[in-house]
Amino acid sequence: MHLLLDTAFAAAWLAAIFCPLEWALPARAGQRRLRRDLAVDAVFFAGQYLVWAALAIAVLAWIADGLADVRALAAVRDAFTGLPLALQALAAIVLGDFAMYWGHRLQHRSDLLWRFHSVHHTSETLDWVAAHREHPLDGLYTQALMNLPAILLGLSIEAVLGLVAFRSIWAILIHANVRLPLGPFALLLGSPQLHHWHHAKGRDVGNYGNLAPWLDVLFGTHFMPPRPPDSIGLAEPSPRGYVALLLSPFRITRRARLPASCAADTCR
Secondary structure (H helix, E strand, O other): OHHHHHHHHHHHHHHHHHHHHHHHOOOOOOOOOOOOOHHHHHHHHHHHHHHHHHHHHHHHHHHHHHHOOOHHHHHHHHHHHOOOHHHHHHHHHHHHHHHHHHHHHHHHHOHHHHHHHOOHHHOOOOOOOHHHOOOHHHHHHHHHHHHHHHHHOOOOHHHHHHHHHHHHHHHHHHHOOOOOOOHHHOOOOOOHHHHHHHOEOOOOOOOOOOOOHHHHHHHOOOOOOOOOOOOEOOOOOOOOOHHHHHHHHHOOOOOOOOOOOOOOOOOO
8 A cells, every 4th residue: 555655745846847848948839738649658667666666676685785895895885885975976977877777778779778778769759757758678678787786885775765866857858758958957967958869760779878968978879850850769660559669579579581692780
């Protein structure tokens, strides 16, 4: 019962924040609020809060316990914990962003990881609810990789969960149907305008640094046209139901064979 109440409270306060933003500053003014697949994304939201978040926390705690007594990390942790808390948080965020940038690029390059990550990209409409469309195994991969630097540096599990909460709010923001120009901070912090292009049709559009677009600039994957993308989602058909989307990465599919005279990079 407490978990249900907590989930309802989370939905209420997120709606209280993001619904007025989407109404007042829409990126797509004509986008329907009661859109197709809203119910599916609401189930993803409920699944995250009722089941999968607890699993992610348990996995992070298990990783932290497993690394707690690694002697090779002792000197690094002693030096790190001697820094002011603000510097510890900044270092953990920057290192986590760096790890997640490359992890996110790998999700789009690796066929195995893409099977799970593509579930997130099946959304054809982006708003704050659609941000929660994520396969639980893809979510575990993301949380483990993004928070591994903080765990290695010896941050407490409570501090790590604080970083998780911060990143989660920002992840919801960048998926929201909000036009929010960040001005001089646009290369420092991710924005909805930038991340919506990441969801444009195509597996390798760019913009992999959800929180840190400067990494995309640094590694040549920053892509920011002045207008929103014409279409969102996957080029190929995908399941529409919650259970079907959870099962879709496990389907056996036959890949089309390339002609023998054709290089893989030129015949897609």
